[in-house]
Amino acid sequence: xxxxxxxxxxxxxxxxxxxxxxxxxxxxxxxxxxxxxxxxxxxxxxxxxxxxxxxxxxxxxxxxxxxxxxxxxxxxxxxxxxxxxxxxxxxxxxxxxxxxxxxxxxxxxxxxxxxxxxxxxxxxxxxxxxxxxxxxxxxxxxxxxxxxxxxxxxxxxxxxxxxxxxxxxxxxxxxxxxxxxxxxxxxxxxxxxxxxxxxxxxxxxxxxxxxxxxxxxxxxxxxxxxxxxxxxxxxxxxxxxxxxxxxxxxxxxxxxxxxxxxxxxxxxxxxxxxxxxxxxxxxxxxxxxxxxxxxxxxxxxxxxxxxxxxxxxxxxxxxxxxxxxxxxxxxxxxxxxxxxxxxxxxxxxxxxxxxxxxxxxxxxxxxxxxxxxxxxxxxxxxxxxxxxxxxxxxxxxxxxxxxxxxxxxxxxxxxxxxxxxxxxxxxxxxxxxxxxxxxxxxxxxxxxxxxxxxxxxxxxxxxxxxxxxxxxxxxxxxxxxxxxxxxxxxxxxxxxxxxxxxxxxxxxxxxxxxxxxxxxxxxxxxxxxxxxxxxxxxxxxxxxxxxxxxxxxxxxxxxxxxxxxxxxxxxxxxxxxxxxxxxxxxxxxxxx
Amino acid sequence: xxxxxxxxxxxxxxxxxxxxxxxxxxxxxxxxxxxxxxxxxxxxxxxxxxxxxxxxxxxxxxxxxxxxxxxxxxxxxxxxxxxxxxxxxxxxxxxxxxxxxxxxxxxxxxxxxxxxxxxxxxxxxxxxxxxxxxxxxxxxxxxxxxxxxxxxxxxxxxxxxxxxxxxxxxxxxxxxxxxxxxxxxxxxxxxxxxxxxxxxxxxxxxxxxxxxxxxxxxxxxxxxxxxxxxxxxxxxxxxxxxxxxxxxxxxxxxxxxxxxxxxxxxxxxxxxxxxxxxxxxxxxxxxxxxxxxxxxxxxxxxxxxxxxxxxxxxxxxxxxxxxxxxxxxxxxxxxxxxxxxxxxxxxxxxxxxxxxxxxxxxxxxxxxxxxxxxxxxxxxxxxxxxxxxxxxxxxxxxxxx
Numbered sequence: 001x002x003x004x005x006x007x008x009x010x011x012x013x014x015x016x017x018x019x020x021x022x023x024x025x026x027x028x029x030x031x032x033x034x035x036x037x038x039x040x041x042x043x044x045x046x047x048x049x050x051x052x053x054x055x056x057x058x059x060x061x062x063x064x065x066x067x068x069x070x071x072x073x074x075x076x077x078x079x080x081x082x083x084x085x086x087x088x089x090x091x092x093x094x095x096x097x098x099x100x101x102x103x104x105x106x107x108x109x110x111x112x113x114x115x116x117x118x119x120x121x122x123x124x125x126x127x128x129x130x131x132x133x134x135x136x137x138x139x140x141x142x143x144x145x146x147x148x149x150x151x152x153x154x155x156x157x158x159x160x161x162x163x164x165x166x167x168x169x170x171x172x173x174x175x176x177x178x179x180x181x182x183x184x185x186x187x188x189x190x191x192x193x194x195x196x197x198x199x200x201x202x203x204x205x206x207x208x209x210x211x212x213x214x215x216x217x218x219x220x221x222x223x224x225x226x227x228x229x230x231x232x233x234x235x236x237x238x239x240x241x242x243x244x245x246x247x248x249x250x251x252x253x254x255x256x257x258x259x260x261x262x263x264x265x266x267x268x269x270x271x272x273x274x275x276x277x278x279x280x281x282x283x284x285x286x287x288x289x290x291x292x293x294x295x296x297x298x299x300x301x302x303x304x305x306x307x308x309x310x311x312x313x314x315x316x317x318x319x320x321x322x323x324x325x326x327x328x329x330x331x332x333x334x335x336x337x338x339x340x341x342x343x344x345x346x347x348x349x350x351x352x353x354x355x356x357x358x359x360x361x362x363x364x365x366x367x368x369x370x371x372x373x374x375x376x377x378x379x380x381x382x383x384x385x386x387x388x389x390x391x392x393x394x395x396x397x398x399x400x401x402x403x404x405x406x407x408x409x410x411x412x413x414x415x416x417x418x419x420x421x422x423x424x425x426x427x428x429x430x431x432x433x434x435x436x437x438x439x440x441x442x443x444x445x446x447x448x449x450x451x452x453x454x455x456x457x458x459x460x461x462x463x464x465x466x467x468x469x470x471x472x473x474x475x476x477x478x479x480x481x482x483x484x485x486x487x488x489x490x491x492x493x494x495x496x497x498x499x500x501x502x503x504x505x506x507x508x509x510x511x512x513x514x515x516x517x518x519x520x521x522x523x524x525x526x527x528x529x530x531x532x533x534x535x536x537x538x539x540x541x542x543x544x545x546x547x548x549x550x551x552x553x554x555x556x557x558x559x560x561x562x563x564x565x566x567x568x569x570x571x572x573x574x575x576x577x578x579x580x581x582x583x584x585x586x587x588x589x590x591x592x
Numbered sequence: 593x594x595x596x597x598x599x600x601x602x603x604x605x606x607x608x609x610x611x612x613x614x615x616x617x618x619x620x621x622x623x624x625x626x627x628x629x630x631x632x633x634x635x636x637x638x639x640x641x642x643x644x645x646x647x648x649x650x651x652x653x654x655x656x657x658x659x660x661x662x663x664x665x666x667x668x669x670x671x672x673x674x675x676x677x678x679x680x681x682x683x684x685x686x687x688x689x690x691x692x693x694x695x696x697x698x699x700x701x702x703x704x705x706x707x708x709x710x711x712x713x714x715x716x717x718x719x720x721x722x723x724x725x726x727x728x729x730x731x732x733x734x735x736x737x738x739x740x741x742x743x744x745x746x747x748x749x750x751x752x753x754x755x756x757x758x759x760x761x762x763x764x765x766x767x768x769x770x771x772x773x774x775x776x777x778x779x780x781x782x783x784x785x786x787x788x789x790x791x792x793x794x795x796x797x798x799x800x801x802x803x804x805x806x807x808x809x810x811x812x813x814x815x816x817x818x819x820x821x822x823x824x825x826x827x828x829x830x831x832x833x834x835x836x837x838x839x840x841x842x843x844x845x846x847x848x849x850x851x852x853x854x855x856x857x858x859x860x861x862x863x864x865x866x867x868x869x870x871x872x873x874x875x876x877x878x879x880x881x882x883x884x885x886x887x888x889x890x891x892x893x894x895x896x897x898x899x900x901x902x903x904x905x906x907x908x909x910x911x912x913x914x915x916x917x918x919x920x921x922x923x924x925x926x927x928x929x930x931x932x933x934x935x936x937x938x939x940x941x942x943x944x945x946x947x948x949x950x951x952x953x954x955x956x957x958x959x960x961x962x963x964x965x966x967x968x969x970x971x972x973x974x975x976x977x978x979x980x981x982x983x984x985x986x987x988x989x990x991x992x993x
Contacts, residue, residue, distance in 0.1 A: 176917065
């Protein structure tokens with residue numbers, strides 16, 4: 001696209017031909033308000049608040065849609081533009097249940113911002129009663145259409161990023177609303193509960209099912225022993241959610257959790273390392289079965305950490321369920337180990353344990369309620385709160401996060417390695433698994449500079465890598481000598497869908513695939529701070545790899561507490577106890 | 593007075609125009625239509641020849657010719673008459689459009705309420721097939737063309753060409769963002785022309801008689817003739833064909849309108865003219881004539897009419913864009929408030945005029961851009977607003993700038 005001269009607000013400037021007026025204005029630092037626009041999504045052009053004046057046009061034009069042409073004369077600041085935008089915001093507000101102080105998104109709402117910006121003190125078009133709240137509940141996602149402004153960002157997210165497409169515009173004119181087929185609840189359709197719709201909603205029409213109330217109650221109950229785990233991606237999002245400058249201090253997060261009253265502050269990173277041990281061995285044994293025993297083994301093996309992804313494959317590609325690793329997700333491994341091993345070590349009564357999980361994810365709320373997740377003899381994980389919910393608890397408790405000391409996680413399930421931290425980014429599980437599996441099979445470190453498996457990093461939708469195994473292998477793994485291990489990584493369910501279709505069509509052959517439901521992996525999860533866009537995802541990803549590099553241990557099998565767990569309790573990877581506590585099975589679900 | 597071309601007693605043989613066109617180059621057909629100055633007969637008035645030229649220039653091996661027979665504007669029934677009596681002329685015009693732009697697929701998007709016209713169109717198609725005027729290699733010219741008849745699903749907005757295309761693709765009938773325009777990327781993302789029934793029916797006459805002949809039919813700088821569906825308080829409701837640019841008065845005389853309070857030209861989204869305006873002309877420059885002309889006599893309360901139309905738009909907006917979805921609802925409430933005496937003064941009304949203007953300039957498609965016309969016209973011409981406010985509402989006390 002070459003540069004052309006345009007005139008915006010009376011000033012000659014250069015813009016790229018064919019880019020939209022909105023993009024050109026952004027690049028030139030000219031502010032144009034938006035609501036239905038989101039950089040992750042296709043252009044809808046339906047809210048109209050970005051309208052601008054273009055010379056020669058009878059009507060105003062939406063800046064998000066209209067391409068720049070040479071010598072275009074644009075006004076973004078005329079009275080006509082300002083008055084029209086203000087009126088449009090009034091129209092939206094007149095049909096919006098604006099109970100701002102009681103809203104999930106109070107203080108972080110794009111509509112509220114516009115109302116403030118356009119100085120709306122009195123709505124001239126409030127000609128009828130405001131819509132009443134109408135909350136639809138599912139395991140993780142709540143929808144209140146009385147706050148919906150019909151921007152269709154959720155619809156486009158569900159379809160374009162996730163290829164789930166269970167929500168659509170239904171009805172027309174003033175009856176229009178976002179709904180599902182036959183207006184069934186989100187829990188009764190093929191929704192994956194990934195929560196990306198929440199992250200892309202400009203208002204409070206979508207939010208997670210709050211579990212802070214029972215967590216507060218548990219914390220205040222002296223009979224209970226409340227333990228908490230925090231996922232890798234939470235530590236790179238929490239400060240954002242608190243509205244604080246970002247220095248990604250995991251130690252402050254641990255301190256805050258302790259001050260909230262959790263009896264043990266532990267780490268999902270610990271169980272991420274555990275997952276790698278189990279899953280790495282599972283992969284090696286599947287390869288052994290295939291190559292040595294010549295058995296029909298489901299390959300490629302596919303990761304199972306992301307519960308949105310699991311629900312997706314159970315609905316849409318359930319002929320491939322045997323390809324899934326049988327490993328539980330780190331959250332659920334943690335839950336099962338906490339109510340068994342940890343209780344043994346600490347002398348806790350597992351019946352008194354309340355296991356709380358802090359996740360960048362909404363689908364984890366669904367996952368913890370799966371009926372099979374009670375191998376400890378109790379419900380393995382009791383409550384799941386998102387990064388956003390934890391931030392709300394910290395604020396409510398009046399904790400001055402910025403000035404907290406740096407503290408450590410508690411013992412037995414608090415140690416982790418850099419391999420666990422990178423679980424939070426797309427490609428991280430793959431990289432962590434390769435670091436460990438390669439070393440088990442060869443006895444050598446993986447031959448990537450600084451252990452950084454760069455081909456599986458970054459934001460490309462589908463990434464591929466191959467690792468040539470050497471001729472000299474460790475004892476027992478000689479059959480892998482000279483084998484090229486082929487792997488792929490996909491993030492965002494639309495990419496996952498594409499990758500699986502290619503695998504089914506025989507267009508691509510891999511041994512191992514990592515899939516994360518959310519764009520960017522967990523760092524871009526549905527429970528992460530809003531807004532989440534490419535800029536934020538990149539920042540969080542940088543933080544994750546920086547933390548990995550800064551840690552003394554960067555391979556899961558070097559985690560001393562993991563070594564202790566195996567020595568004292570599990571005995572061996574894929575052993576009897578592991579099978580009982582750490583592995584699971586999957587369920588076929590309806591396609592629609 | 594009446595000038596019958598499309599509705600003439602003695603019509604050229606069906607197919608004659610197509611046969612003549614096949615002996616011309618496609619570009620010459622486009623130029624002839626362009627030179628005729630014909631503007632789209634659906635109401636928006638885009639020059640047909642320009643549209644065809646753009647679609648002709650678009651490069652693609654597949655192009656579509658779509659006839660918009662989704663005649664849904666309240667008070668319009670001229671296309672129904674054309675299909676009933678001249679469906680072969682329509683098919684002929686479409687085939688000529690296909691030849692002109694280099695497309696061989698025609699689709700008639702027929703209003704859901706006209707299912708009884710499907711057999712009529714099917715028969716016309718069969719006649720043309722039988723005579724070798726449709727199908728493969730028409731009259732040895734190497735040009736293939738056939739049509740398909742597709743009923744709509746009853747949405748007014750699908751008269752808007754991009755909504756119509758969405759509907760044809762099996763999606764919700766919602767207008768698309770433009771650009772791209774259908775001439776470049778329309779049905780199934782292929783270059784597409786969408787024209788009204790009357791537009792296609794006029795094309796064979798233009799080709800047979802020449803663009804100059806067509807131009808001369810109109811009054812002043814208007815070209816051709818136009819069909820009007822006249823209804824309401826008239827002696828002789830029906831379809832009339834007049835030169836484009838004729839005074840409204842002529843049409844009203846033909847239809848026998850005696851007691852005139854108001855005339856709505858161009859349907860609910862058109863202009864509402866008080867009796868004093870009957871000397872205005874039926875032309876794209878003055879009163880854009882979509883086809884519907886509704887006469888209201890002095891017994892009618894025009895605010896009731898307004899409420900009825902706003903109710904129609906509230907029902908028919910697709911709901912996609914803010915100004916149309918929310919604006920029509922608020923204008924309907926305003927009409928109800930006028931009826932109830934709750935909107936009493938100019939200050940009370942001011943926000944609604946501002947709303948009407950915002951809808952006109954910021955809605956996504958023609959529906960929202962024109963649905964406030966009747967509100968503005970009727971309130972301006974038929975509602976008395978006092979200078980002083982009696983309601984004491986905050987909004988009348990300078991609640992806003």
